[in-house]
Structures are given as structure tokens and as C-alpha cells.
Amino acid sequence: MPRVHNFSAGPAALPESVLQEAQAELLDYRGCGMSILEMSHRSHAFSEVIQDAENTLRRLVGIPSNYHVLFLQGGATLQFAGVPMNLMRTGRAGYIVSGNFARLAWQEARKYGEAEVLSSSEDTGFDRIPDLAPVAERAAVGDLDYVYICQNNTIFGTMFSTLPDCGATPLVADVSSCFLSMPLDVERYGLIYAGAQKNAGPAGVTVVIVRDDLLGEGPALACCPSYMSYRTQADKDSMMNTPNTFGIYLCGKVFRWVENEGGLAAMEKRNRQKAKTLYDLLDRSEIFVPTAQPESRSISNVTFRCATPELDEAFISGARERGIEGIKGHRLVGGMRASIYNAVSQASVDALAAYMQEFEESRRSN
Amino acid sequence: MPRVHNFSAGPAALPESVLQEAQAELLDYRGCGMSILEMSHRSHAFSEVIQDAENTLRRLVGIPSNYHVLFLQGGATLQFAGVPMNLMRTGRAGYIVSGNFARLAWQEARKYGEAEVLSSSEDTGFDRIPDLAPVAERAAVGDLDYVYICQNNTIFGTMFSTLPDCGATPLVADVSSCFLSMPLDVERYGLIYAGAQKNAGPAGVTVVIVRDDLLGEGPALACCPSYMSYRTQADKDSMMNTPNTFGIYLCGKVFRWVENEGGLAAMEKRNRQKAKTLYDLLDRSEIFVPTAQPESRSISNVTFRCATPELDEAFISGARERGIEGIKGHRLVGGMRASIYNAVSQASVDALAAYMQEFEESRRSN
Numbered sequence: 256m257p258r259v260h261n262f263s264a265g266p267a268a269l270p271e272s273v274l275q276e277a278q279a280e281l282l283d284y285r286g287c288g289m290s291i292l293e294m295s296h297r298s299h300a301f302s303e304v305i306q307d308a309e310n311t312l313r314r315l316v317g318i319p320s321n322y323h324v325l326f327l328q329g330g331a332t333l334q335f336a337g338v339p340m341n342l343m344r345t346g347r348a349g350y351i352v353s354g355n356f357a358r359l360a361w362q363e364a365r366k367y368g369e370a371e372v373l374s375s376s377e378d379t380g381f382d383r384i385p386d387l388a389p390v391a392e393r394a395a396v397g398d399l400d401y402v403y404i405c406q407n408n409t410i411f412g413t414m415f416s417t418l419p420d421c422g423a424t425p426l427v428a429d430v431s432s433c434f435l436s437m438p439l440d441v442e443r444y445g446l447i448y449a450g451a452q453k454n455a456g457p458a459g460v461t462v463v464i465v466r467d468d469l470l471g472e473g474p475a476l477a478c479c480p481s482y483m484s485y486r487t488q489a490d491k492d493s494m495m496n497t498p499n500t501f502g503i504y505l506c507g508k509v510f511r512w513v514e515n516e517g518g519l520a521a522m523e524k525r526n527r528q529k530a531k532t533l534y535d536l537l538d539r540s541e542i543f544v545p546t547a548q549p550e551s552r553s554i555s556n557v558t559f560r561c562a563t564p565e566l567d568e569a570f571i572s573g574a575r576e577r578g579i580e581g582i583k584g585h586r587l588v589g590g591m592r593a594s595i596y597n598a599v600s601q602a603s604v605d606a607l608a609a610y611m612q613e614f615e616e617s618r619r620s621n
Numbered sequence: 622m623p624r625v626h627n628f629s630a631g632p633a634a635l636p637e638s639v640l641q642e643a644q645a646e647l648l649d650y651r652g653c654g655m656s657i658l659e660m661s662h663r664s665h666a667f668s669e670v671i672q673d674a675e676n677t678l679r680r681l682v683g684i685p686s687n688y689h690v691l692f693l694q695g696g697a698t699l700q701f702a703g704v705p706m707n708l709m710r711t712g713r714a715g716y717i718v719s720g721n722f723a724r725l726a727w728q729e730a731r732k733y734g735e736a737e738v739l740s741s742s743e744d745t746g747f748d749r750i751p752d753l754a755p756v757a758e759r760a761a762v763g764d765l766d767y768v769y770i771c772q773n774n775t776i777f778g779t780m781f782s783t784l785p786d787c788g789a790t791p792l793v794a795d796v797s798s799c800f801l802s803m804p805l806d807v808e809r810y811g812l813i814y815a816g817a818q819k820n821a822g823p824a825g826v827t828v829v830i831v832r833d834d835l836l837g838e839g840p841a842l843a844c845c846p847s848y849m850s851y852r853t854q855a856d857k858d859s860m861m862n863t864p865n866t867f868g869i870y871l872c873g874k875v876f877r878w879v880e881n882e883g884g885l886a887a888m889e890k891r892n893r894q895k896a897k898t899l900y901d902l903l904d905r906s907e908i909f910v911p912t913a914q915p916e917s918r919s920i921s922n923v924t925f926r927c928a929t930p931e932l933d934e935a936f937i938s939g940a941r942e943r944g945i946e947g948i949k950g951h952r953l954v955g956g957m958r959a960s961i962y963n964a965v966s967q968a969s970v971d972a973l974a975a976y977m978q979e980f981e982e983s984r985r986s987n
Contacts (some may be wrong), residue, residue: 340846
């Protein structure tokens with residue numbers, strides 16, 4: 256079967272050339288006589304793989320040398336605990352609750368200390384990024400270990416277009432669904448993490464970028480599992496135990512692909528164009544309603560719905576017949592969501608847009 | 622290059638047919654028009670994959686219905702914390718320290734409660750399974766939340782040939798390096814876990830098999846990260862967040878391969894034969910010394926050394942020239958280690974044995 260137009264929110268579309276490379280060398284990694292899947296994580300060949308993945312990511316994002324790059328497991332959910340366990344040294348942090356995953360991170364942090372909600376958009380159904388003015392004010396007091404944001408809200412289709420002003424307080428960001436979608440000014444953050452399964456690779460790898468001085472001698476809390484100690488993982492180059500070797504190998508290939516395609520600035524340009532194609536259509540539509548407020552719109556996940564759930568269903572089912580997959584909205588909100596990560600081409604977006612127009616016209620003439 | 626003889630301790634050899642299947646469908650999983658790597662973990666196709674993996678494993682091992690099967694991330698190291706965080710309800714557990722990983726698990730548990738060493742073989746360099754008599758005696762008191770063992774000690778080449786008698790106290794076992802190598806009487810255990818990267822699949826998946834009644838309403842300790850709650854993961858069928866989808870997919874294929882090859886009894890027969898080939902040779906040798914005591918010998922990892930590190934090095938380097946890889950011993954102990962997991966064929970073992978004989982003869986004639 257030809258490849259479908261894949262708008263999945265994650266795991267998500269990967270560059271076809273990356274898959275082809277992985278396929279070609281799956282039984283014999285570059286003359287080693289074994290698969291990358293069968294290779295010791297301590298072998299010379301794998302050491303090169305993980306080092307190359309890190310170096311490529313450092314070039315791509317421009318990661319300063321006082322930041323560590325870690326390749327961990329357990330997804331964002333494990334980091335919801337890892338962040339407070341490592342960083343809550345005085346026991347107080349601030350959370351901006353801009354969506355479901357930000358709320359989950361805040362709830363988890365409450366197990367480990369005082370986690371204040373500095374700003375929230377829950378009252379309007381997370382249709383926007385919350386007001387950032389109270390954040391700057393609160394951070395200025397200087398007693399927070401960090402300020403936490405979820406930079407792109409996959410479910411609600413919103414993203415921070417400007418970062419909160421945290422002064423000297425470290426900013427911690429879950430960038431899972433916007434990582435590598437545009438340039439990232441690492442020095443604005445104390446810690447950044449991303450589940451790889453959107454723009455960076457397959458499920459099962461979490462990339463953590465963290466400033467060295469925040470790690471001190473070890474985690475803030477004694478109950479932090481050794482595996483989750485950023486200090487230990489940094490000291491051991493993510494190899495305190497066996498990492499997800501195949502996942503890291505694929506991430507490295509995706510990083511190289513992004514670099515060869517022009518880097519993060521080129522990705523942003525493409526992603527903005529893809530987003531514009533869909534938002535322009537939604538803003539003109541009489542049948543589709545975009546669900547995120549214009550000033551908060553994501554360039555990674557475009558969310559919308561029809562007037563009724565029945566129409567949504569008809570739209571989704573017709574999409575499938577046209578080889579358009581993964582556009583069903585998250586179960587918490589319903590409707591539709593088109594995730595237009597780096598590996599989703601403008602051609603796929605154009606195919607979706609054409610179908611949206613077709614659907615609208617057919618409904619209008621009914 | 623032809624495939625080498627791969628004796629890696631993990632990640633380790635996988636069945637060639639599993640790799641071929643994965644390769645064939647890497648760009649299009651069974652007519653879905655996308656890779657398994659690109660597919661939502663909530664999709665119908667992936668739900669079938671994870672359900673089939675679990676069902677196959679249940680058949681293969683004979684897992685009773687009151688045990689859950691979980692597919693988690695983070696390796697054994699994360700379980701070192703997960704076990705006490707979930708199960709230390711009265712705050713006291715017993716550990717049998719039979720090697721490096723058992724010791725690490727014990728050290729981690731001490732962060733969460735009283736972790737007693739019930740028996741240890743550290744004084745003889747972990748060359749044997751410790752005396753189990755004190756374990757039965759201590760467990761009979763009835764105040765331990767669990768007794769913990771590492772059933773096969775990868776680094777030292779030892780395994781438990783009989784399980785400790787724990788009475789009513791739940792037995793918890795790290796079976797990473799002997800999982801699926803022989804039949805397993807699940808009802809003897811409260812909890813079993815295994816990093817997949819030896820006999821079960823690729824690195825990045827941890828299989829946990831746990832008796833439902835041990836999970837109660839949730840973890841014993843409030844500081845347990847939500848991701849690590851066995852109760853939550855069991856209730857959510859390992860999908861409280863995005864699991865390692867590709868890893869689980871490959872595990873399912875390995876489980877099917879084991880089943881098609883005759884199941885666990887057939888695996889044990891083969892593994893015992895492979896081990897016998899090497900131990901017989903070691904016991905006759907005048908140059909190689911087997912390092913594990915005979916009654917404690919593993920059928921997964923055969924450890925040995927020569928009289929000097931220089932000879933070890935010469936042997937390892939000659940092996941590589943003959944397409945024999947991964948036989949260097951763990952950095953803690955040096956020497957050699959041949960891991961002869963399910964996917965390592967008798968032919969590979971014979972090739973190693975032939976080289977050992979050749980090496981011995983060449984040294985004798987010197």
C-alpha cells in the first residue's frame with residue numbers, strides 16, 4: 256500500500272528516508288555482522304551512534320557546553336516526577352497550567368513539594384495560553400525553584416509564542432510536541448525535555464537538555480530513583496544502564512535529516528506554511544471551527560471541529576477513505592486534530608485541505 | 622557481511638527471522654500505509670500488537686489470570702526503585718545478594734525502607750548462589766514485605782537452580798538474563814521482571830509480571846512516581862502514557878518465535894546443551910578456568926578466564942578475527958563471558974568451542 260498522509264499526534268510520521276536507511280541496515284549495521292538491535296550498548300559502534308546523535312543535536316539546536324544532553328526512557332510522564340525530584344531544592348515551584356499535560360505535571364509535582372499554579376486557562380477550556388503577567392510578578396519574588404511550562408499543548412492546539420519572563424528563576428519546559436519544529440534559545444531555559452515520538456524519533460526515548468549548575472551534587476529529594484537522577488545520568492552519558500539503543504539510533508538519523516533539510520529555521524518556515532494552509536481555510540470555513548484562540552495557535556497541532564459530533568465522525572471516516580489518517584481529536588476534547596510535525600509534508604497538508612474543501616462543499620450543497 | 626557469532630550479554634542476538642520480518646514491514650505495517658514506528662499507540666493496529674504480545678507471553682509462560690503483564694520502560698534499574706516503592710508496605714524486605722545487580726537493587730531499596738541482606742556470596746567474589754537456609758528461616762518470621770533475588774547473575778555466570786523457600790512471603794525476582802530460557806513457575810513468585818534485551822526483545826522494554834493482590838489500591842510509598850505505579854499501569858494496560866511501541870512489537874515477534882520453536886521446555890533443552898558444550902570443555906581445559914562454582918552455573922552466561930589478562934586479551938582478539946563477538950567479560954570482573962541466550966545457535970556455540978580448542982592447542986605447543 257502507498258504511504259498514507261499521517262497526521263498522528265505521536266507516535267507520528269517519520270521521514271521516509273530515515274525509515275529506508277533503518278530498513279536497509281536492520282540485519283547488518285554497517286558491516287558489523289549484526290543488527291543495531293543486537294549490539295552491546297558498550298560496543299564501539301554504538302558509542303559512535305549515541306555520540307553522533309548528541310553532537311548532531313548540539314549543532315542543530317545550538318546547545319551550549321554547560322548544558323547536558325540526556326537520552327532517557329519513560330516519556331514525559333516520568334519527567335513529571337523527575338523534574339521536582341531533582342530540582343525542588345527549597346520545595347516550591349510554579350506551574351503554568353495551559354492544558355492537560357501541564358496539569359498532570361502540576362499534580363505530580365504536588366507529591367514532592369509546594370507546586371503553585373501561577374496562571375491557568377482551564378476556565379476557558381484551555382483554548383489559549385494563559386496570561387503571563389502574573390508569572391513574571393510571582394517569579395520576581397525569587398523563592399521558586401523553577402517555573403514550569405508545557406510549551407506546546409498537543410491536545411488543545413496551542414503554543415507559547417513568547418516565553419514567560421522568569422528573571423533568574425530557571426524555566427523548565429516540556430517541549431515534546433514542538434521540539435525541533437523551530438529554533439530554540441536554550442539559554443532561556445534551565446531544563447528542556449521532550450518525548451521523542453513527535454518530531455525527534457520513535458516512542459521510548461525522552462531527550463533532556465539541562466544546565467549543569469542545576470544538578471548540584473545530585474537530586475533535591477532523597478527518594479529520587481537512581482535511574483531518574485539527572486546528575487548520575489549526566490555523569491554516565493545516559494548509560495548508567497542499558498538505554499533504548501534502537502530509539503537513540505533512530506533519533507540520530509532524524510536529527511541528521513533535519514540538518515540536511517536546512518535545520519530548525521527551515522523547519523519553522525515549512526511548519527508555519529503548513530499551519531497557515533489549514534488555519535486560513537478554517538478561518539474562511541462555514542462548517543469547521545478552529546478551537547484555539549488565534550494568538551495562541553500551535554504550528555504543530557491544528558485543532559478544529561464541526562458543528563456536531565456526527566459531522567466530525569463523517570469527516571474523519573471520509574478522510575480515512577482518502578488515505579488521510581490520525582486526524583481524530585484527543586478523546587478528552589473530540590473533534591479533529593491535524594498534527595503537522597516536521598515529517599508531514601506540505602503535500603499531505605494540501606491533501607487534507609483539499610478534502611476539507613470538498614467536504615465543506617458537499618455539505619453546503621446538501 | 623555474514624552475520625557474526627554474537628555472544629553479547631545484552632542487547633544480544635535476536636532470531637534472524639524476527640529481524641527479517643521487522644525489516645520487511647518497516648515502511649508499511651501490514652497494509653496500514655505507515656511504519657509501526659509511526660503509528661498511534663491508541664490505534665486499532667497497535668492495540669492488536671500489544672494485546673497479541675501479552676497473550677502470546679501468557680500462553681508461553683503459563684501466566685495465571687490473577688497476574689498482570691506490564692510492558693514498561695527504564696530497565697531493571699528503574700525497577701530497583703519501583704519494587705520497594707510499590708511493595709514495601711510495612712517497610713521491611715529481604716535481599717539475597719548474589720551479584721552486582723542484586724547488590725544495586727539492595728542499595729536502592731535502602732532508600733525506601735529497611736532492606737536486610739538475608740544471604741550473600743560477596744565474600745567469595747559472587748562465584749556461587751548464596752546459602753538459602755537462612756532465607757527460609759528469616760522469611761518464616763513473616764514480617765518481610767518480600768524476598769528479592771536476581772535469579773541469574775549475568776556478570777558472574779551463576780543462577781539459582783532452586784528458589785528460596787519464602788513461605789507466604791512474596792518472592793520478587795529480577796529474571797532479566799534468564800527470562801524465557803526455561804519454564805518458569807509463575808505462582809512461586811509475587812513479582813517477576815525482566816529487561817527485554819537478553820531473551821525477550823530489544824533494549825527499552827521491561828516486562829513486569831505481578832500478582833494482582835500485591836498492588837492493593839496503589840503503591841506503598843506516596844513518593845512513587847505515577848509512571849512507576851504498577852496499579853496504575855495495570856489498570857491502564859501499560860498505556861498510561863506512550864509505551865515503547867516498536868520495542869513491544871519486537872518482543873511480540875520474539876515470543877511467537879519461541880512458541881514456534883517449541884516453547885520454554887525446548888529452549889531449556891537447547892540452552893542446557895549449549896552450556897554443556899562449553900562447561901565440558903572448560904572442565905577439561907588446562908588453559909581456561911570456569912569462574913562459577915559447578916552447582917551454581919548459569920545456562921545463560923558462561924564465564925571463564927585464562928591464567929593472565931594478556932592471554933584473555935589474545936583470546937578475545939583472536940575470536941574477533943573468527944567472527945566471534947561479544948565474549949569480553951564484564952568490566953568489573955574481566956576474563957570472558959559467552960552469553961548463550963535463546964537466539965544463539967548451537968552452531969555458534971560449536972564455533973566458539975572449536976576456537977577455544979584451537980587456542981588451547983596453539984598455546985600448549987608454544
